[in-house]
Amino acid sequence: MSSPYGLQITESCLICKLRNSGFFCDLPKPSLEDLERVKYASAYPQGAVLFVEGQSARGVYIVCSGRVKLSTTSRDGKTLILRIAQAGEVLGLHATVSGKPYELTAETLQPCQLDFVKRDDFLRFLQNHADACLNAAQHLSENCQSAYEMIRSLGLSHSVSEKLARLLLEWATDGDNTKDGIRIKVSLTHEEIAQLIGTSRETVTRVLGEFRDKQLAQLRGSTLLIRNRAGLEKLIGA
């Protein structure tokens, strides 16, 4: 047990308290013991870059705790955030499985504990453990799913309001219900929100202002309050 960046590092997956259902590492004991042998646990500060798009795949990172931003950038510097990965997810899975370079850039949004597994160790691990392999397939499915959702948002929306409403409603599913509405911790800047829906920062500011005026939702500091869920749903044509 050490604690850099204010984290409690759990060295062993077997006794890990962070583990949870749906986690990649939620595996039966024999597989878990094997995973244990090939993984390297470590802690990262906020803003650490795990890998950059275009690099050849070294292996996967399993998120034990913290949140990681997955993004892609065009030559002229415009960037798009694909997803914010949470605890339990596996980063760099597609690249590691397919052997192609990482397609995304991964950067921690806060201090994180991550397990790293080298590519060949990981592939061998998957070959020897059908349960883990199926797990991997499931995680890849989820990545596909979220990618498809993003494509729908980018390609089928008629306006930025619609895209933003979509995003807020997506967030709303894991928020707390209070008397004023649904309360969610977001800790993202307008800039980052813009990169999540493929628009400009100014437009996000404006549309959020609009939502505030119309009593639909408001973002103050890092907490988002959804005041009128039905109203937002109407915006996405539901």
Place this chain on the structure above:
Amino acid sequence: MSSPYGLQITESCLICKLRNSGFFCDLPKPSLEDLERVKYASAYPQGAVLFVEGQSARGVYIVCSGRVKLSTTSRDGKTLILRIAQAGEVLGLHATVSGKPYELTAETLQPCQLDFVKRDDFLRFLQNHADACLNAAQHLSENCQSAYEMIRSLGLSHSVSEKLARLLLEWATDGDNTKDGIRIKVSLTHEEIAQLIGTSRETVTRVLGEFRDKQLAQLRGSTLLIRNRAGLEKLIGA
């Protein structure tokens, strides 16, 4: 051997001449024999709808021959084509693996031979055959990959010209080199091209006209001729 829709149906995967490297069904004999037992081979005419987004996942379709359009449609009828699947691909894999409804609609673009495998048969098959499971993971990776590419095209492009140029260059990789340039068979209408890059049909017509005038590329009937590849690459900022 029967031959509806002008296809030669190969009933057995073991002796199948269509099989090729990279195909999902390119598996060692024991796995293939097991697959053989659970699959249903059949032929479909052009325009057949295999599944519709939102339906609960019945299982997977393996494309033996032909091309299948994978698309998604918004409530107001706007549709976006995610991908044109070729022989060797597996359709409905994410939904089948994750147990969630199909997220896409699959429709044949031409007479196709497809093998269908029921969901629980398929999952059991993956559990029992680590090689097939890894194969599935690889195919899912490729789906992710192409989804990410689409996201980049939709989210990071500055103009329709750029998106269209991207698409043409993507196609160019599997075209024939001739003295006039690269020749590719596309057989898609302007409408369908528009749905591939998330724009309107009129704009596609206009931009293609522009490309023709600038001697970059021309689409006549169902053959596309890339006359100036470098010129197209300049459009995407490469």
Place this chain on the structure above:
DNA sequence: CGTCCAATGTGCTGCAAATCACAACCTAAA
């Protein structure tokens, strides 16, 4: 050889959002 319908080509108009350019904030360290 005409008929018909889908696929293309083209002009015009309106508008949502990108972009530029600042002003007003906030909070975190010096």
Place this chain on the structure above:
DNA sequence: TTTAGGTTGTGATTTGCAGCACATTGGACG
């Protein structure tokens, strides 16, 4: 308290493209 740097708020301007309307072509088929 002051300063500085990253946020957020807002106006003015510009523009690419969707959307509509219609003309034209072309190919399948009786």
